[in-house]
Amino acid sequence: MTHPDKPLALQKLIADGFSIGLELPLDNDWSPTGELQRREAGRSPGEPNMCGHATLARLADLLGFRALWIRDVPLYDPQFGDAGQVFEAFSYLGYLAGITDHILLGTAAVVLPLREPMLTMKSAATIDRLSDGRLLLGVASGDRPIEYPIFGRDFEERGHTFRAQIDLLRNWGNGILPPGVQLLPRPQQQAVPLLVAGLAQQSPEWVGQHLDGWLAYPGTPEDHVQRSAFWRSVAGDKPYISFIHLDLLDAPTAPAQRHRFGLATGRHGLIAELQAMREAGVQHIGLHLRRNQRPVAQALEEIAAYVLPEFHVVA
Template sequence: MPGVIEHTVFAEGRLSIGLTLPMLSSGNAVADFDEQIALARLADELGFAALWVRDVPLNSSDYPDPVGHLDPWVLLGAVASHTKNIALASGAIVLTLRHPLHIAKGAVSVNTLSRGRFILGLGSGDRPHEYAAFGIDANERREVYRRHWDTVAAAIGREPRVIPDQSPPDAPEFFLLPTSPTPVPMIAVGSGGQSVDWIARNAIGLMTYHREPEKQRARYSMWRAAVDRVAPGEFRAFGVAMGLDLAADQNEAAEPRSLGYRTGSNDLIRILREMRENGTHHVTLNLQASKRPTREILEELAAEVLPEFQIRA
């Protein structure tokens, strides 16, 4: 049974809507983080389900994302202190490039600051050269991911315990303080090189990127089959990150774009209904492609789209 904050984001037969930070206008690669905090507060007030924060340790000329992302723990801490109800999620902390005990400390810290509103999304990263910059062999990422996941899960679970890398005979028993107000739910963002059975067994769910509807239905069917195999009768969430360029004309027909759509709000509602019917429980919208003022987009989404897709605790 999911906790309260999980239930407002992920629920059987329902679909909720979140937003990905930063929210930038088209062509703008430099975020005004005072504005981002103000937009986070607005999203909270308007009733969006979650705010997702990415982890981009290093930028490079061959990396297609030109945005200068803040360290996720710094941004999550700031957002936690300026919001009250909205869930906060990492999408995703690069589990393989950070020490798992540092990740656990960050997760407990954000969960404490947000009073139990944090969902820890974990990914493996996908750039071999970035692995090399950190002195890690990219070919070992699957094993590192599993090992680090187990250490984080032990440290932030219902009966938290620290699993040290090394434990000499005279070592004390370590623990994390402050104590988290609630266990921190862990969701896999991407596969991390793991099987869907492993993810269904160890995570509260799977977040993936937008695909053409038929391919996404097949992906969900594979996920559902894995859940039925390893956790029969239990709920496991399925979420999607989707790009959105919301047209000013509410009746503008949806046009597929890279990892999402340009569409008016009426066709967006149709798309979200179909996603809900096909098994998606949460969609986080990436508004970076939009040419409209972000505040205007959030207010339109809240007025026209959210009423059908909000989940109450």
């Protein structure tokens, strides 16, 4: 299946019709054992242990997961209780680009209104070049009001700012820079794919027209039947992507037990869930393992051995 009109990284993401990636941090700090270790280490609630992140990112690349996704959490707010993967998004993507070879690198999502737009473009192009065209640039308007005054930005104007920055990213500064002035480097891909998280304070029609794919919030397959149909009604065949909070249980036949944003299940239940997601119109799922009670590396190896081959070619 080829999509010549889509950016190269998007073509790779949906080349088999459906693919499986991972949402960082690759830490199970939301599990009972992980929570105990967090307390013993003196980390804040929602602050993961990043000591093994490089080893696990390399392992994910080697095992054939299709994409690594990172969130942009500029400031830790205890009211949200989640520090993301802690590292600054573009700096971290540059590091990941240097230690992996094949896996796509996605943001889910960069908060555009908090960032200087020209530097966002330069950072995105740098990552795309360093990774040989593996960047998927997920973008958002942001949902943490405390950040905006700290960054000197207007929370109520974030929708307008988001639209303006999308225009800049699409035109790559053309018509704004003085004659002869260039923003270098240029991206490796002809155009960096722009994926939106939620609606970013925009109308569905505007989002469907101006963005290359949708990063949908986690939900059940039944949820995604309706959401993916809604997306296709405004965006045609542009990719529909979502995430699952997974606790992969030891017993392969352990029945699925749903929790917020995902489920605890054995690998057979995971395969059934992913098949249902694919039938519901989802084209890529990022697995979030912070609830996982088993060691993350062990879960990755089992998923790679038994689940990935059911859905896509492992490079």
